[in-house]
Amino acid sequence: MERYKVIIVGGGPSGSLTALYLLLFRPELAGEILILESKAFPREKICGGGVSGRVGMRLEELGLDLSDLPRVPIAGFAVCFREMRYYPDFGNDRCFVTRRSLFDHLLLRAARERGAEVRHVPAVGAFRERKGLRVLDGAGRIFRCEVLVGADGVNGRSRAWFGVPHARKKTLLLQVEFPLEMDVPDLHDRLVLDFSPPRLGINGYAWFFPSLDEEGRRVVNAGISGGEFDGRAARRLKDAFLTILSEHPEIAARAPSDLRFKAYPERCFSPFQPLATERVVFVGEQLGVDPFNGEGLGICADSAAAAAGVILEALDDGNFSFRGYRRQLFRSPFFPLYLIGTTYWPQSRWRQPCFLFSMSTRRPPAGGLNVIDYYARVFSGSIPGEELYTLRFWRTVLRDAVGIIPEWLATSTPSKR
Numbered sequence: 013m014e015r016y017k018v019i020i021v022g023g024g025p026s027g028s029l030t031a032l033y034l035l036l037f038r039p040e041l042a043g044e045i046l047i048l049e050s051k052a053f054p055r056e057k058i059c060g061g062g063v064s065g066r067v068g069m070r071l072e073e074l075g076l077d078l079s080d081l082p083r084v085p086i087a088g089f090a091v092c093f094r095e096m097r098y099y100p101d102f103g104n105d106r107c108f109v110t111r112r113s114l115f116d117h118l119l120l121r122a123a124r125e126r127g128a129e130v131r132h133v134p135a136v137g138a139f140r141e142r143k144g145l146r147v148l149d150g151a152g153r154i155f156r157c158e159v160l161v162g163a164d165g166v167n168g169r170s171r172a173w174f175g176v177p178h179a180r181k182k183t184l185l186l187q188v189e190f191p192l193e194m195d196v197p198d199l200h201d202r203l204v205l206d207f208s209p210p211r212l213g214i215n216g217y218a219w220f221f222p223s224l225d226e227e228g229r230r231v232v233n234a235g236i237s238g239g240e241f242d243g244r245a246a247r248r249l250k251d252a253f254l255t256i257l258s259e260h261p262e263i264a265a266r267a268p269s270d271l272r273f274k275a276y277p278e279r280c281f282s283p284f285q286p287l288a289t290e291r292v293v294f295v296g297e298q299l300g301v302d303p304f305n306g307e308g309l310g311i312c313a314d315s316a317a318a319a320a321g322v323i324l325e326a327l328d329d330g331n332f333s334f335r336g337y338r339r340q341l342f343r344s345p346f347f348p349l350y351l352i353g354t355t356y357w358p359q360s361r362w363r364q365p366c367f368l369f370s371m372s373t374r375r376p377p378a379g380g381l382n383v384i385d386y387y388a389r390v391f392s393g394s395i396p397g398e399e400l401y402t403l404r405f406w407r408t409v410l411r412d413a414v415g416i417i418p419e420w421l422a423t424s425t426p427s428k429r
């Protein structure tokens with residue numbers, strides 16, 4: 013029976029990044045980490061492919077060479093509700109859109125080159141024993157390890173093996189791609205996020221990202237989130253997406269009439285879910301994605317760094333409860349953005365533009381930032397997440413909110429549901 017210190021189930025970004033952080037903090041773990049990945053890489057992953065500046069900073073911290081990775085550089089958001097538009101800048105040039113198949117392959121290769129062993133075989137089960145864990149793979153092999161990392165994504169089974177379900181239900185997304193032969197100003201170097209779906213009865217957002225296909229040709233990567241899992245969810249999402257697309261005439265003009273949608277589940281991050289259990293830590297989409305902007309890679313990178321820290325402490329002191337993991341995650345850069353983004357959901361029940369968006373339509377004083385400018389700069393990493401805990405930021409919230417509340421109330425129509 014083979015033994016490892018750490019077994020990581022899943023070779024997506026959260027699994028590879030956990031291995032890379034473990035090896036960065038403690039290079040002598042080379043040969044002691046096993047990644048079990050069920051698919052052959054490069055594998056397709058349905059995703060917008062947006063990589064925020066905060067993730068870019070994590071990749072720099074890990075010393076990864078991304079020079080060969082095809083990408084579209086991104087300068088900011090285009091935040092939309094019906095005909096309203098606001099264009100907050102990121103304030104740095106770290107954000108980009110890429111193809112997840114290539115991005116994930118690059119990370120897994122780097123983890124292998126730095127000393128993690130990678131086997132392309134599924135893990136089919138795991139259980140705790142007196143002094144460690146046993147993990148069973150699809151070829152009938154049994155491995156022993158001290159720590160297991162559940163990095164097996166939204167459909168992964170690792171939580172079920174240890175009886176620690178996620179607090180949130182899965183929701184459905186539809187994604188579509190079509191060629192972008194001529195430049196569209198909003199899609200030149202912006203992530204277009206449209207917060208109109210709540211007014212169509214869907215608690216999600218639509219996105220239009222400038223992206224690249226497998227051959228490096230420009231495409232629009234678009235989609236809609238927030239579908240509930242019932243028999244008609246895909247139909248409702250598709251109709252809502254087409255309505256929103258028609259409100260972006262320049263993009264709609266490039267879309268073919270027979271759009272082919274792909275469906276994929278997603279689960280939103282919740283601070284109240286179990287994040288770890290004895291000898292087991294969950295990372296990446298086993299924790300969820302940001303409910304406001306749909307970013308999952310930020311949580312992948314932050315949870316990988318936090319998990320690596322608590323795993324090394326546990327290996328040193330023999331206490332595998334991972335109680336400190338929650339605290340580490342709450343101190344991570346994604347968390348302040350998550351807190352601010354949750355203001356979206358109460359608004360969405362009234363089918364209104366979210367609070368954050370409403371505030372974003374207030375022009376900032378000359379040279380200043382409004383709420384969504386702050387949000388965009390923290391998203392890109394050009395100002396630190398802690399800025400959202402400062403008095404300066406909350407003064408901005410008050411200033412922008414006082415201006416919009418009467419206008420917002422005057423137009424609100426409570427949901428009939």
Ligand SMILES: Cc1cc2nc3c(=O)[nH]c(=O)nc-3n(C[C@H](O)[C@H](O)[C@H](O)COP(=O)(O)OP(=O)(O)OC[C@H]3O[C@@H](n4cnc5c(N)ncnc54)[C@H](O)[C@@H]3O)c2cc1C
Pocket residue numbers: 021022023024025026027048049050051057058059060061062063064133134135136163164165166167168169185186187235276277278295296297298300301306307308309310312
């Ligand atoms: C439509 C859509 C658009 C998105 N757009 C963005 C975006 O633009 N930007 C962003 O930051 N995030 C985005 N996300 C979220 C992002 O894709 C995820 O958060 C991210 O992929 C999670 O990475 P992960 O490594 O945790 O899981 P995954 O990428 O799902 O990787 C999990 C891996 O585990 C493997 N696996 C599963 N079970 C087993 C097993 N039993 N044994 C071995 N291997 C196993 C799988 O084969 C897979 O390779 C989007 C998500 C969706 C659905």
